[in-house]
Amino acid sequence: MKTSSTAALPATDTTTRVTGLRTADDSGLVATPYPEPRLSWSLTSERPGVLQRAYEIEVSADPSFSDSASSGAVESDTVTDHPWPAQPLNSREIRYWRVRVRTDLGWTGWSDPARVEAALLDDMDWVARPVHVPDDRGRSSPGPVPLLRREFHLPAEPVSARLYVTSLGVHRTAINGKPVSDDVLEPGWTSYPNRLLYSTYDVTGLLVPGTNALSATVGDGWYRGHLTWHKNRDVYGDTTALLAQLEVGLADGTRVTITTDGRWRSGYGDLLAADLYDGCERDLRRKPHGWQLPGFDDREWEPVATLPLPAGLTQRAHPPVRVVQVIRPERRTLPDGTIALDAGENVTGWLRLRASGPAGSTVTVRHAEVLDSDGRLLTSILRGARATDQYTLAGGTAELRPEFTFHGFRYAEIATSPAVTVEAVEVEVVASDLRRIGEFRCSDERVNTLYANVVRSQRGNFLAVPTDCPQRDERLGWTGDIMAFAPTACATFDSGSFLDSWLTDLRIEQRPDGAVPLVIPYVSLGELPPAELPHAGGAAGWGDAATVVPAALFDAYGRRSMLDRHYAAMRAWVEFTVDHLDEDGTWSGNAQLGDWLDPAAPPEDPARATTDSAYVATAFVAHSARLLTDAARELGHLDDGERYEALHRRTAQAAWRKWGDHARTTQTGCALALEFGIAPATERAEVGKALAGLVRANGGRIATGFLGTPFVLPALTGTGHVDEAYRLLLNTECPGWLYQVARGATTMWERWDAIRPDGTIDVEKAGMMLSFNHYAYGAVASWLHRSVAGLRPVAPGYRTMEFAPRPGGTLTSAEASVTTPYGTASVAWSISRDTLTVEAVLPPGTTGRFSAPEGWHSTEAVDRLESGSHLLSLRPVTSS
Incomplete structure (x- = not known):
């Protein structure tokens, strides 16, 4: 704790204000669970090129700051995750804090004060x-x-x-x-x-x-x-x-x-x-x-x-579950008197009714995601979940809504006693009330629908924990699903505190040997196929949530303290995988779930993918080792950084020696080789060509499961095969993203062929594992942001960002925005005749760079972009 060294200095930068003061507590509650809250803010300015160079925080017991503790002037160019500069809060204690920053023009004025109140911090309270x-x-x-x-x-x-x-x-x-x-x-x-x-x-x-x-x-x-x-x-x-x-x-x-x-x-x-x-x-x-x-x-x-x-x-430090949307469904009456409802989209929530009738009369509400061939609710895929709300009226008119339950559905049926009148119906959509921070649009409405479906699936499955699905007798925090989806989750909604809480439970539930259970919070699943797989955890891709999710959070939000908090779990998981490597440095001794739900896998055995599961497991060891290397260096664990960099290198080499030829034969094999650094630098171009050839040979249809899908499009664009990436994206045949859109999907499906090309749903062949709201394949939305629109973080929390649009296919325009910790960053591009116009907006305190797509050039300097708006015009490259 220091006394203020700058408090008496007048503001010299009157163009910039410090706003948006916040702590890591995102609960919206009146108190915080943190005795030493981590502090963040934003900058507001109309002038371009604003950079923060230092800050000062004051903390006081009263809002006049007559007697305050100060951080003193601290050199820093980041606005996120700064330490509390005063004595820790006691239970129920109220303090006020404010910030001023030094920019390139000098010190700003003080921000308006923010209030912080401590919750009950000790069991003795x-x-x-x-x-x-x-x-x-x-x-x-x-x-x-x-x-x-x-x-x-x-x-x-x-x-x-x-x-x-x-x-x-x-x-x-x-x-x-x-x-x-x-x-x-x-x-x-x-x-x-x-x-x-x-x-x-x-x-x-x-x-x-x-x-x-x-x-x-x-x-x-x-x-x-x-x-x-x-x-x-x-x-x-x-x-x-x-x-x-x-x-x-x-x-x-x-x-x-x-x-x-x-x-x-x-x-x-x-x-x-x-x-x-x-x-x-x-x-x-x-x-x-x-x-x-x-x-x-x-x-x-x-x-x-x-x-x-x-x-x-x-x-609780993350947002609560609330009603986040109200929909008036389409309503019709069936010949048997049943009221049939269509919400127009697949949602998580319930029906709220107003009904009248005599005492003892009944109202029964049933729910389903899809209809059967007769146009009635297909409830068999709910398995053991009845998903039914029943009401007995007391006489007169009543407002009816269920309590302590939720349903995943688009369609519902209401059956009543003969004398009952259902006067009004609304659909109440429920979810953890996370703030929406990301947007995407392009010139193809089918792709816009796909993006909306991804967002809707995330909302429907981010309910207290990140679940796999909201409708059947499951709704569990599957680690593999969120591993695949985490980067997307962090760009569409502010998922920081929500996933931080989930990772806290992961750290608690992690086994002493470092294995991560398949579901968090952990509940026993009994025996799972393959029978040798320990139900308590240890599956590659699933356990890698311990490294991938913290890395995604740090990439998106730049909170170093959060990365530090989960470092031990990251390290323990990687050490678990090290303990299971064979003498040749590969991981082939354990049964694995592999590239789950590869479209070529038998419906009754979704783990039997075309890509060798041992190769996939070994590739993920290398991937997690590299993520852990970056985390270790960020946190100053230099010895760990060297150890895990060497592990990544050894494991990648072992995987390539054993499976290099095999990897070139599948989309997942190539994608992991490229994105995880498995393929040697000298062979990356050839692997990229192999992947592009596989896409063309398969008619542009996707051929990846849960573990390969997040990486296949980035692998294509990263090796210059933009045409093939768009061919995958825009393919309308099964399997493919736009195939789902063409079949009327409003959320992401668990299986690529949940509805077959002939319109039928083969429940038995799917082994009753058939969800129409599963977000894993929605990982495509991260690529829409980062490559189609072209906006991605380079430094954690978007302190530095890259604008790298990659136009392709039949798209003529695209735009995306993300509310970063610094403010809203956005990009928009459009092609008109022989001109590609790109508009980039950077919030105060950030810098960026522009990467022109292949075949286009700009005469303007684009290696460094300052905060503010930039309009770039590019022309086609002409051959000499």
């Missing part, structure tokens, strides 16, 4: 204990959902109030009948035995002097409900529970604390069952009216029992 309903313990199937309540008295006007709340299970909490937030499915899904998230809400406006009521409904959620296709229950515990601590400051200066304890009462209501896979069942006749309000008679309710404080309590 928790007076509350979890409470549960004793007779609800150990249910073998979903049953009535517990209601919990307590009344309390405030002797004076409340002037401040914080509610710290979480649950074993998922909860909806209210004060005086009003929800404490619009968050749903709180607290999400983590490695519950080791880490349980809570939220801090400012609830001052919900309280009144006198009698108040604090209440909650607590469902099974991921904690106690069905998980995996085995539909196991009680995976984490055999009872749900609520943990809540309400701390109120009164106008007379006193404080009142209300906690979950033995004074709470418990009962049941209209929610008869709620399960993530199966849906919910409500009987509105059983609703105890007024139970959330003061004065309700709960004398017949049961007393609660308490549980020990859970381990690993920490406040």
Whole structure:
């Protein structure tokens, strides 16, 4: 901690302002879980060429900064992830911070102050204990959902109030009948035995002097409900529970604390069952009216029992799950009276209905992603997930929506008793409420639809954790899927804190030998094909999420502290692979999932790809070693950097010696050889030619699975085969991205041929593994950003970026933008006759460079671009 060395200096750069002050906590909550928050900001300026050269941060207990701690002047050209320059926060403590920077014109003025408040940072701060309903313990199937309540008295006007709340299970909490937030499915899904998230809400406006009521409904959620296709229950515990601590400051200066304890009462209501896979069942006749309000008679309710404080309590630092969109579906009535609905797109969420009818009449809602040949819901591919919501009316008109569940669907059917009228229907789309940061458009509307499908799939599967699919009896955090998709995920939505949380669980669940489970949070999957594959982890491509995801986060957001936090898991995974290498330096002794769902693999055996799985595994060892090398050097672990660079080199050479000829025979083999540095530099051009030849020989159809797909287009453009890359992109035959678009896809499919060219869906042949919302093949969107539009980071967090558009195919224009940590960067190009026009925009504090596509040249200097707008005109290269 230092005293300010520049505070008295007047601002000399009046053209630049420091804005957008933020910490690494992206929860949107009133408090932060970090005692020493990492600090970031942005610069705003109308003048070009703005560069930050130094900064100063001040921290104070009051917004006037009359007595403050200062970082002093710190030389730095980055605006992200700077250390807290004051004493660590104590629980509940409030501080203010502000920033000024030195640019090329001198010091700016101080930013407006930002407020930061600490959450409960120590278990000793928790007076509350979890409470549960004793007779609800150990249910073998979903049953009535517990209601919990307590009344309390405030002797004076409340002037401040914080509610710290979480649950074993998922909860909806209210004060005086009003929800404490619009968050749903709180607290999400983590490695519950080791880490349980809570939220801090400012609830001052919900309280009144006198009698108040604090209440909650607590469902099974991921904690106690069905998980995996085995539909196991009680995976984490055999009872749900609520943990809540309400701390109120009164106008007379006193404080009142209300906690979950033995004074709470418990009962049941209209929610008869709620399960993530199966849906919910409500009987509105059983609703105890007024139970959330003061004065309700709960004398017949049961007393609660308490549980020990859970381990690993920490406040959520990423955005919550919320309703993020409302859609009015197309509605029609079938001959049998069933109401058929089409949301127009494949979504994750539920239906909200307004219905009227006599007491005892029913409404049943079923969901599916696609229709069968008769035009009815195809539900067999949901496997064990019932995906059904059932309501019994109490008489009159009611608003109906499910609780503590979600469905993946485009289509739904509503069946009712004869006397029921369904007056209104809306689709509520739910997802972790991440900020959209990336956009892409081009002159081909089919490609725009493809990009929209990628975005929709990410949104539908980023729900508490990054899942594989949102509809069937799975919905798990498969490591291979996010490994393939991470760079795309980081360019379309601000995924930093969301994936940081998931990686924290990966680090917790990683085995002592460094193996990474196939799913995070880890739940037992039983035996998987091939039978020798350990279900606890160790599969190449899947375990490599431990290296690929942190690297993608650092590339996109430039947070060095985040890279440091996950370095141990990166290193442990690579050491695990080293321990499994054969004497010849390759990894061929373990069964692998390989290039999963290669379109040439037998439908019943998706691991039997055309590319040798041992080659794929060895290539990924080299890839992770190279990523770890970069991370080690960034973090100053120089010995590690040398060790893992040598590992990459040895492994790449071993792979090429053993499989060099084989690699040239498949699209995945060539792509990994080029993108992972397996092919020697002297042979890269020939491998690129081989890959291009494979694409042409296959009629432009894709021939890669989960592990090859993210790399095939970059490999083609990286070796100058732009025409073949566009041929893959724009191919409309099966398998291919635009084939899915032509078949009406609104999200990405799990299988390239989920709907066959004749329009049929062969469920049996697919082995009941058939999802229409799986984002792995959506990795193509990263290439759309970086090569079609031509915008990619060169230095972490886009501190330096490259504008390298690669026009091709039938496209005549493309544009993309990314809200970087520095501000919005964008590129747009168009071709008109013999001119290629490119507009590049760089936010203040960044620099860039321009790379002209082959066959075009610019007379302007393009090796260094300063912040601001640049308009470049290129002409075709003429042969002399």
